[in-house]
Amino acid sequence: MDLTVPVEYSRAGNTTHSGNVHAIQDDEKFSYGTAGFRFKSEKLPFIVFRCAYVASLRARQLNSAIGVMITASHNPSCDNGVKLVDPSGDMLNEQWEIYATEVVNATDAELPAAVRALEKQISVGKTQLSRVVCGMDTRCSGPCLMNAARAGAALFNVQFDDIGVVSTPMLHYAVKAFNEPKFAEPTHDGYYSAIADSFKKLYEITEEPKDSRYQPKVIVDCANGVGAPRFRNLLERIPSSLLEVEFRNESEELNQGCGADFVKISQKLPANFSPTAAEPKCASFDGDADRLMYFRAKASENSESNDAELFDGDKIAVLIVTYIREQLKDYENSTPMERLRLGIVQTAYANGSSTRYIREKLGIEPIIVPTGVKHLHEAASEFDIGIYFEANGHGTVVFSEIFDRIIRRTPTESLPLRRLALFSRVINETVGDAFADLLAVEAVLRHYGWSMDDWAEKLYRDVPNVQIKVPVIDRSIFKTTNAEQTLVKPVGIQKMIDTDVAKYNNSRAFIRPSGTENIVRVYAEADTVENTLQLGKSLEQVVLNLCNSN
Ligand code: G16
Secondary structure: OOOOOOHHHOOOOOEOOOOOEOOOOOOOOOOOEEOEEEEEHHHHHHHHHHHHHHHHHHHHHHOOEEEEEEOOOOOOOOEEEEEEEOOOOOEOOHHHHHHHHHHHHOOOOOHHHHHHHHHHHOOOOOOOOOEEEEEEOOOOOHHHHHHHHHHHHHOOOOEEEEEEEOOHHHHHHHHHHHHOOOOOOOOHHHHHHHHHHHHHHHHHOOOOOOOOOOOOEEEEEOOOOOHHHHHHHHHOOOOOOOOEEEEEOOOOOOOOOOOHHHHHHHOEOOOOOOOOOOOOOEEEEOOOOOOEEEEEEOOOOOOOOOEEEEEOHHHHHHHHHHHHHHHHHHHHHHOOOOOOOEEEEEOOOOOHHHHHHHHHHOOOOOEEOOOOHHHHHHHHOOOOEEEEEOOOOOEEEEEOHHHHHHHHOOOOOOHHHHHHHHHHHHOOOOOOOHHHHHHHHHHHHHHHOOOHHHHHHHOOOOOOEEEEEEEOOOHHHOEEEOOOOEEEEOOOHHHHHHHHHOOOOOOEEEEEEOOOOOEEEEEEEOOOHHHHHHHHHHHHHHHHHHHHHO
């Protein structure tokens, strides 16, 4: 194989989308974080080139389509990133994260040896189905990085499919569809039709309760990202009499003062949403539309307050599990011996009330895993129906082959089971998907005839919570264990956290380094808003003091 790297994609000649050369020092190291490599966009061309090469190698190894998604999701528009997607639409296998990291961190001089070492470790048989499928979000650095990906895949002459500007979940869906033709057509249309058709069929066989308070209208904050154009495309297939969507934040600065991450962390209304207007049901996507956060203006005596009441990933998960369990009753009553295993996966960020509700009211012991969809997806895949959501709105439901056989492919007269089969096809089970999740939530709210008041009151109430981002120079000094709830390094900090937490009732807190931004995240909850804020501030100070002393 000719390993001649085009000079613009070498570390030394790394060329940005504006045409400038941004050389990368040999000793600068990059790690595959929570969701791939994510940095300022000027660092990305050589990383994307090398990642696409790794993707082409993985595609040859598995004789399959492998995905490359160019996005930095919730990060500011000056950032970009790249992550690889395995054949079933899942996140990249962890061993291959290590390979990708080794290849990216090699110097230009070391690259040929690093590549040959990697090639020796894998065996390649037939390769006629191998291809690299690449999508990008709306960032202006995207097209230049798409070219870098094309050039990386070309090193091996692996077929390269540029599927253009897509949401991250659309890319995951397309990769699975390329590899499993029965799943869906691997095109934008294939994705839109599969999800919209299932939604419409589910709508038809769902009878809204007579006393329904459901409103078929949502105002969507698109984070000025890819959600706006692509969700509009999807909605062209759903009559507005079924669901009316009003779009906001479509074409200004990406993720600036808006989007799911902004709403979740600030607990404020995003830009262009007013506390006084009658906007009963609102939802936010993030920049690449893999997260969904419902919200509305928080009731307040102060008409100027733009506090938001959140219906976050935990609330969505509990709503969905309530619905799925109800639909399953028919099946469980008719076949008491053959139960489908249902599980819920959360992270440490899950609101304490949600975890208690799932455990005590639903009788399910939630599984807590480290942040990152790859961890949640893997844990959820152990069940026949695995529901996973991060509090930040990233989540989905995964279904086993047994579920597929019993619920989707066995003809039945049972209305609940037919609803469940259709519901499972509205969901994008490859990864959390803001569009699919929004349609799923609307289907469930309509099924119960619930307004936002009902959703707020009939399940559980959040305990006060706060999340603070603390910028740091070197987040790698922070090491955690116990699903990120305990800090083992720097030594001594966990003791300070424990001492602070013990000062408040019903309190819980942790500190962990972000895997996507150069920050440390502080999470705290306690019995009152004041105590929660005090606890959060005090832990923020612990991090600041530590940074100042280093
Ligand atoms: C990514 C991951 C999520 C994770 C989030 C924040 O989301 O896919 O699983 O929760 O980053 O991660 P961290 O706390 O490590 O910064 P996205 O939407 O930015 O791709």
